[in-house]
Amino acid sequence: MPIDIIRDWRDLPASQRGAAAALGAFDGVHKGHQAVIASARIAADRLGAPLAVVSFDPHPRRWFQPDAAPFRLMTPGQMARALEPLGVSRLYLLPFDVGMAAMSDEAFAVDVLAGRPQAAQGAARRKDGLGLAHASVGFDFTYGKGRTGSPDSLARIGRQLGFSVAVTERIDDTGGLKLSSSAVREALNAGDMARAAAILSRPFAIEGEVVHGDKRGRTIGVPTANVRLSDYMRPAYGVYATRTRLPDGRVIDGVANLGVRPMFEIAEPLLEVWLFDFAEDLYGETVETELVALLRGEMNFDGLDALKVQIDADAAAARTVLQSS
Numbered sequence: 001m002p003i004d005i006i007r008d009w010r011d012l013p014a015s016q017r018g019a020a021a022a023l024g025a026f027d028g029v030h031k032g033h034q035a036v037i038a039s040a041r042i043a044a045d046r047l048g049a050p051l052a053v054v055s056f057d058p059h060p061r062r063w064f065q066p067d068a069a070p071f072r073l074m075t076p077g078q079m080a081r082a083l084e085p086l087g088v089s090r091l092y093l094l095p096f097d098v099g100m101a102a103m104s105d106e107a108f109a110v111d112v113l114a115g116r117p118q119a120a121q122g123a124a125r126r127k128d129g130l131g132l133a134h135a136s137v138g139f140d141f142t143y144g145k146g147r148t149g150s151p152d153s154l155a156r157i158g159r160q161l162g163f164s165v166a167v168t169e170r171i172d173d174t175g176g177l178k179l180s181s182s183a184v185r186e187a188l189n190a191g192d193m194a195r196a197a198a199i200l201s202r203p204f205a206i207e208g209e210v211v212h213g214d215k216r217g218r219t220i221g222v223p224t225a226n227v228r229l230s231d232y233m234r235p236a237y238g239v240y241a242t243r244t245r246l247p248d249g250r251v252i253d254g255v256a257n258l259g260v261r262p263m264f265e266i267a268e269p270l271l272e273v274w275l276f277d278f279a280e281d282l283y284g285e286t287v288e289t290e291l292v293a294l295l296r297g298e299m300n301f302d303g304l305d306a307l308k309v310q311i312d313a314d315a316a317a318a319r320t321v322l323q324s325s
Contacts, residue, residue: 003080004090007057009112010128017115017131019052019090020044024138025181026055028073029082030200032138032179036168037086040136043166049133052090053083054113056100062231063096072231073184073200075207078288082202092130105144105153114161134164141167173198191236191294203243203290206232206271210282213272222311224256224272225282227289234269238297241318241325242273244289252278255311255318256289259298274315293321 006016022040026033037053044051057076061068074082080091094100094112103111115129135158143149155165172178177199187196188204197203208227225244237259244252256273273289295317301307 001089003084003088005076005080006090006092007095009092009094009115009130012127012130014127016090017127017129018049018133019130020047020049020134020136021052021054021090021092021130021132022136023054023113023143024141025059025061026053026079027059028181028184028200029079029086030179030181030184031173032171034086034201035171035179036136036138037083037088039166039168040134041087043134043136043164047133050089051087052092052130053088054092054094054130054132054135055079056096057093058096060096060101063101069234070229070231071185071233073181073204073233078205078207102145105149106157108144108149109154109157110161114163132163134166136166136168139167139169185233188233188235191238191297193235193240193291193293203292204235205288205290207286207288208271209284209286212283213270222274222308223279224274225287227271227273227287229258229269229271235291236294236297237269239295239314240291241293241295241321242289242291243322244273244275244287246282246287247285252276253319253322254278254289255295255315256291257298258291274311276315276319292325293318295321 020040020043022037024033024036041051059072061071076093083091111129113130113132113135115127115131135154137151137154139151141151151167158165177183177195179199184196184199187199193204206227206229208230210225210227213224213226235258240256240258242254242256244254246252252275254273254275256271258271259269271289295314301310
């Protein structure tokens with residue numbers, strides 16, 4: 001069953017309240033996040049409550065730093081799909097707006113997580129607040145204006161309001177990997193897709209609508225599906241072995257250039273994917289492309305003939321990588 005995505009904390013029916021939830025930004029839903037969600041699942045099983053995740057849209061960092069460089073690791077849709085195999089049935093994507101940003105830590109816990117009784121007509125049927133039965137957080141979780149709230153303060157407030165709180169301590173991978181969103185970004189910046197995938201537990205993937213490009217690739221027999229990067233964190237620019245999931249569920253191997261193409265420079269970075277043995281029209285469709293391995297950095301060429309020779313070499317290298325992964 002698809003995950004239920006709820007985009008507010010106000011005026012909720014009883015059927016959308018009372019969950020055991022993991023709280024946090026969860027950008028990437030990496031192994032560290034998965035440990036917090038596993039904690040919430042234990043509580044959900046104990047309480048007989050739905051398992052939920054509470055996150056925010058937009059990401060709080062984007063609200064407070066509107067001019068920050070792109071940093072996201074996934075779209076909300078990707079987040080929902082990553083949560084489904086973990087048993088999560090409900091995703092609260094709370095609007096992070098001026099009201100949310102101004103809330104004190106206590107107001108967030110009382111009004112949003114627990115909920116105050118309403119005096120208005122119909123209050124027995126609909127209420128503000130999530131009415132959580134349990135909250136699981138990571139060791140570094142903060143909340144409220146000025147990030148004054150901590151796991152300890154949440155546990156104290158939870159005892160007063162009637163919901164339990166569990167704190168997941170920092171964990172590292174047995175191989176010594178730091179399990180954090182910042183560690184994923186560091187790996188992507190270095191083009192280390194294997195390390196990023198090890199932290200995420202799946203390859204990093206970019207999802208977006210296929211848009212029209214300059215169609216230069218068609219002139220050399222290499223038509224590409226072009227996707228804008230939007231607010232995604234920019235991985236190392238270069239050529240990647242890829243797998244692309246189409247709207248109908250098919251997964252097509254390919255090779256892609258990610259960047260600004262020094263030979264035919266473009267204003268904004270673009271993901272340009274050549275799907276192997278594929279000749280269908282994808283314009284306007286939303287696809288998701290996994291960046292499996294970085295093959296090389298971006299290069300300049302003397303002309304189209306030299307570029308075509310390199311593209312053929314890149315395609316052969318990508319096929320070899322994908323056959324073994």
